[in-house]
Amino acid sequence: MAIVVEIRSSGAHGASRYRFSDDALARGVTIGRGYHCDVMLDDPHVASEELRLVRTDAATGAGSIELELLGDGVVRLAGQQLREGASVPSGTQLKLGRTSVSLFDETHTVPPTTPLDILLESLTSLASPVRVLLAGAIVYLLLLSDEAASQLAERDWLDAALSAFSPMVLAVLWSAVWALVTRVLRHEARFLAHLLVALTSLALSTIMGLASELAQFNSQDPATAAWLDPFLLGLLLCFALVLHVRITAGPMRWYGHGVIVALAWAFVGYGVLEDSNRSRDFQAWPEYSSVLLPPEAYLGTPQTLPEFLDGVGESFDRAAESRTIELEKAIDDGDASTNANTDINAGQR
Amino acid sequence: MSIQTSRSAPHWLGQLLALIVLVSSSLSVLAEDSGRALWESARDAIVQVRVIERESDEKSSIGSGFLLAGHDVIVSNFHVVASAVHEPQKYSLQLLDSNGRTWSSTIVDFDVVHDLALLTVPEAVTASLAMASGLPEQGDAVYSLGNPFDLGQTIVPGTFNGLLEASFYQKLLFSGSLNPGMSGGPSINASGEVVGVNVASMGNQISFLVPASYLLALLERRQDVVPITGYQDHISAQLQQDQQLKYQRLAATSWPTQQLGDAQVGGSLPAFFKCWGDTQDEDELDVVISRTSCTSQDSIYLSSSLQTGLIDYEYSFVRTDAMGGLRFHRWLSQQFSGMRTRTWPGKEDVSNYDCQQSVVSDADATDWRMVFCVRAYHQYDDFFDVLFQATSIKQADAALASHFALSGVSQANAEAFLDRFLGLQQWP
Structure with a gap:
C-alpha cells in the first residue's frame, strides 16, 4: 500500500504531500536537505540526507514503516529524540529540525479539522519573531481600546505605552511559566505560541471588560456585573487554559477539554459563591453600579x-x-x- | 539720638511693665481665689456617673452629673447613660458623690436630641447648683466641672464665646478643655450658677455646652420619677418631633442658588450648614474640579454605634480639555463611585442599603445618571439613612455631579428634600 508523506514547514500555512508507491518504499524513500533526496526540505536544521523510509514487507503492502537515521540532525518522535532507527505505524508525526513530517497510508483519512485546531494552528504557525511582533501589535491596538486609547488620541505617547506595558510584562511572565512546563513535558518550550495565547487572552479580556461596562451602563443594575463578569471570566479562562494545555500537552481527547472547562467553571463558581455569601452580610456601603460611559453608549430610553x-x-x-x-x-x-x-x-x- | 532715646526708655517703660505685672498678678490671684471659691461651693453638688457592667460589677464608662437647685434630679448627658438605656439587662447606673460614697441610680427622663438625661438623686446628695438667669457675655469667665479620665473631680477655667452658628440647635461655645469623663458636668459662671451642661469637645480648647434653656425645657416636661417603659418609643417620638421641626425650618427657608462652572446649583444656607468650596486643577489629567460642600453640625447621639440627624450636600463641576469621552466618563466613575453618610452604624442598627439607579432625562432634556440608596433603622420605625447622587452625562468634556446624604430621616421628609434638591440644579 502506498504511503503519503506530509510536510509542514515552520511558519508556513498548509502542507505539501508526496505519494510513494510500494516499489518506491521497497527501494527506500530519503528525506533531507539535499537535492538528491526524494523529499527535499528547506530547513537549515536538517541534514542533507536525514532519513530513509523503508517498507519491511513491501510484497503485501501491509505492516509498519522502518525509519533509518542517515544524518546528524535532530529527529524527534513524540517529543523524544530518536537515537537509532525505529519501526513506526501509519499516522506517525516526526519533527525534523523545524519541519513536521507525517506518514500516512494512502487509505488514511484525515480527521475533520475543528475550529479550535484551526485557531491553534494559526497561532502556533506564527512562530517567527517578526510575526509575533505583528500579532503583538494587533493585541496592543486592542489594549488601546482601554485606558491607552484615549492617551494615544491625546498623543500622550509615554502614558499610552506605560498603560499597555504592564499587561504585556504579565503576559510574558505567564508565557514563560507555561513554556517551562512545556519544555519539561515535550522537550520544546514553544514560548512564542504561549505568548500569543496570553496576548490574545489579554485582548479578549479588554474587550470583555468593555462589554461588561456597556451592559452595566445600559442596565443600570449592579446585578448585571454580578452574573456577567463571572460568565465572561469563565469564557476567557476556558479559552486560555485549553489553548495553553494543548500547546503544552499536544492534541487531547474531548474529555481532556471537558476537565479543563470544568475546572475553569468550578473556579468561577467558587468566586460567585463567595461573593454571594458576602453580599448577604451587612454592608456599610451601598452597592450600585458606578459605571459611567459617554451618552452615546446608552442605548435605552432614559x-x-x-x-x-x-x-x-x-x-x-x-x-x-x-x-x-x-x-x-x-x-x-x-x-x-x-x-x-x-x-x-x-x-x- | 535714637540711642539716647532707647537708653532713656527703660526708665518709664520699666515702671509701666512693673504696673502691668502687678495688675496681672492681682488679677491672677483674684482668678485663683475665684476658682477656688467656686470649686469649694460647687464640689458637693457634683457626682461621677458610672455605667456599671453587671457581670463584672465594674464601671464600663464614666461621666459626670450635678444636682440642680429646686429639682430633685441629677442632670447629666444622654450619651453618658445611653448604654444603660439600651441594654438595662447588661448595664446599671451608679453615682459617686464628693465624699467617695456610691449610690445606685435610675433614669428619670432624657432629651436625646439635646443630649440631656435626668437621674434619680441619692439621699445623701443635698448640695445643689442654681441655674443662671441668662447667658454670660462673650469673653466672660466660665468654669467647667467634672471627672476627666476618672482622675477625680476637677474644675477647668475657660471663656464663654457665644452661641454656635450654622446649626439647627443652639450650643454654647466654651473655650476651655473638656475631657472624656466631664460630659454631663456643669459649666458655671463666676457667680457659681449653671450656664450649660458639658457635652462635647473638638480639642484645642474648643468645647461645647448644652444651653441651660434646653435643660429647663426638659425639667418642665419631665415625667415623674418613675421607671420609663418603652424607651425606644420615647426616643422615637423625640426624634420624630425633632425631625419635623428641622425639616420644616429647612422647607420654610429660602434656598438660594449659585453658579458652579456652567451649572446652577443649590447655594449655602448659613443658618444651618457650614459650607466649603475648592477648585482643583489636576494638571496630569487636564481636569478642573470646582466643588462646594455643606454639612450640618447637629449629630444626635443614640448609641456608641448610631449617631444620626445629619444633612450633607455637595456639588462638583468637572471640566476637561484633553481627556477623551470614554476616559473622562471612566474617570468620573472612579471619582463618584463611593457615597456614604458621615455616621457608621453597625448591622444591629440598620439594614443594608437598597439602591435605585437609572439614566434619567429631566424637564430640560438633560440626561443624568441618578442613584438613590436607602436603608432602614432597625429600632426606629420610619427612620432611614438616604444617599443620592446625580451625574450629568450629556457632555463628553464636562459634568455636574451632585450628592446629598441624610441620616435619620422619614420617607416623606427625604422625598421632599430630594424634590427640592433636584429643583435647584440646572445644567445648560
Whole structure:
C-alpha cells in the first residue's frame, strides 16, 4: 500500500504531500536537505540526507514503516529524540529540525479539522519573531481600546505605552511559566505560541471588560456585573487554559477539554459563591453600579423624573420590608436588644 | 539720638511693665481665689456617673452629673447613660458623690436630641447648683466641672464665646478643655450658677455646652420619677418631633442658588450648614474640579454605634480639555463611585442599603445618571439613612455631579428634600 508523506514547514500555512508507491518504499524513500533526496526540505536544521523510509514487507503492502537515521540532525518522535532507527505505524508525526513530517497510508483519512485546531494552528504557525511582533501589535491596538486609547488620541505617547506595558510584562511572565512546563513535558518550550495565547487572552479580556461596562451602563443594575463578569471570566479562562494545555500537552481527547472547562467553571463558581455569601452580610456601603460611559453608549430610553421618583418610593418600601424581616429574624434568634419595648429600668439595682 | 532715646526708655517703660505685672498678678490671684471659691461651693453638688457592667460589677464608662437647685434630679448627658438605656439587662447606673460614697441610680427622663438625661438623686446628695438667669457675655469667665479620665473631680477655667452658628440647635461655645469623663458636668459662671451642661469637645480648647434653656425645657416636661417603659418609643417620638421641626425650618427657608462652572446649583444656607468650596486643577489629567460642600453640625447621639440627624450636600463641576469621552466618563466613575453618610452604624442598627439607579432625562432634556440608596433603622420605625447622587452625562468634556446624604430621616421628609434638591440644579 502506498504511503503519503506530509510536510509542514515552520511558519508556513498548509502542507505539501508526496505519494510513494510500494516499489518506491521497497527501494527506500530519503528525506533531507539535499537535492538528491526524494523529499527535499528547506530547513537549515536538517541534514542533507536525514532519513530513509523503508517498507519491511513491501510484497503485501501491509505492516509498519522502518525509519533509518542517515544524518546528524535532530529527529524527534513524540517529543523524544530518536537515537537509532525505529519501526513506526501509519499516522506517525516526526519533527525534523523545524519541519513536521507525517506518514500516512494512502487509505488514511484525515480527521475533520475543528475550529479550535484551526485557531491553534494559526497561532502556533506564527512562530517567527517578526510575526509575533505583528500579532503583538494587533493585541496592543486592542489594549488601546482601554485606558491607552484615549492617551494615544491625546498623543500622550509615554502614558499610552506605560498603560499597555504592564499587561504585556504579565503576559510574558505567564508565557514563560507555561513554556517551562512545556519544555519539561515535550522537550520544546514553544514560548512564542504561549505568548500569543496570553496576548490574545489579554485582548479578549479588554474587550470583555468593555462589554461588561456597556451592559452595566445600559442596565443600570449592579446585578448585571454580578452574573456577567463571572460568565465572561469563565469564557476567557476556558479559552486560555485549553489553548495553553494543548500547546503544552499536544492534541487531547474531548474529555481532556471537558476537565479543563470544568475546572475553569468550578473556579468561577467558587468566586460567585463567595461573593454571594458576602453580599448577604451587612454592608456599610451601598452597592450600585458606578459605571459611567459617554451618552452615546446608552442605548435605552432614559426614565422620566416622575418614573425615577416612583422607583425611589419603592426603594423605601423594600428597605422597610427588609427591616421587618431582619427584626423578625432577630426576635426568632432571641436577641433581646431588638425588642422595641424593653423596660429600661428592669433589673437595675 | 535714637540711642539716647532707647537708653532713656527703660526708665518709664520699666515702671509701666512693673504696673502691668502687678495688675496681672492681682488679677491672677483674684482668678485663683475665684476658682477656688467656686470649686469649694460647687464640689458637693457634683457626682461621677458610672455605667456599671453587671457581670463584672465594674464601671464600663464614666461621666459626670450635678444636682440642680429646686429639682430633685441629677442632670447629666444622654450619651453618658445611653448604654444603660439600651441594654438595662447588661448595664446599671451608679453615682459617686464628693465624699467617695456610691449610690445606685435610675433614669428619670432624657432629651436625646439635646443630649440631656435626668437621674434619680441619692439621699445623701443635698448640695445643689442654681441655674443662671441668662447667658454670660462673650469673653466672660466660665468654669467647667467634672471627672476627666476618672482622675477625680476637677474644675477647668475657660471663656464663654457665644452661641454656635450654622446649626439647627443652639450650643454654647466654651473655650476651655473638656475631657472624656466631664460630659454631663456643669459649666458655671463666676457667680457659681449653671450656664450649660458639658457635652462635647473638638480639642484645642474648643468645647461645647448644652444651653441651660434646653435643660429647663426638659425639667418642665419631665415625667415623674418613675421607671420609663418603652424607651425606644420615647426616643422615637423625640426624634420624630425633632425631625419635623428641622425639616420644616429647612422647607420654610429660602434656598438660594449659585453658579458652579456652567451649572446652577443649590447655594449655602448659613443658618444651618457650614459650607466649603475648592477648585482643583489636576494638571496630569487636564481636569478642573470646582466643588462646594455643606454639612450640618447637629449629630444626635443614640448609641456608641448610631449617631444620626445629619444633612450633607455637595456639588462638583468637572471640566476637561484633553481627556477623551470614554476616559473622562471612566474617570468620573472612579471619582463618584463611593457615597456614604458621615455616621457608621453597625448591622444591629440598620439594614443594608437598597439602591435605585437609572439614566434619567429631566424637564430640560438633560440626561443624568441618578442613584438613590436607602436603608432602614432597625429600632426606629420610619427612620432611614438616604444617599443620592446625580451625574450629568450629556457632555463628553464636562459634568455636574451632585450628592446629598441624610441620616435619620422619614420617607416623606427625604422625598421632599430630594424634590427640592433636584429643583435647584440646572445644567445648560
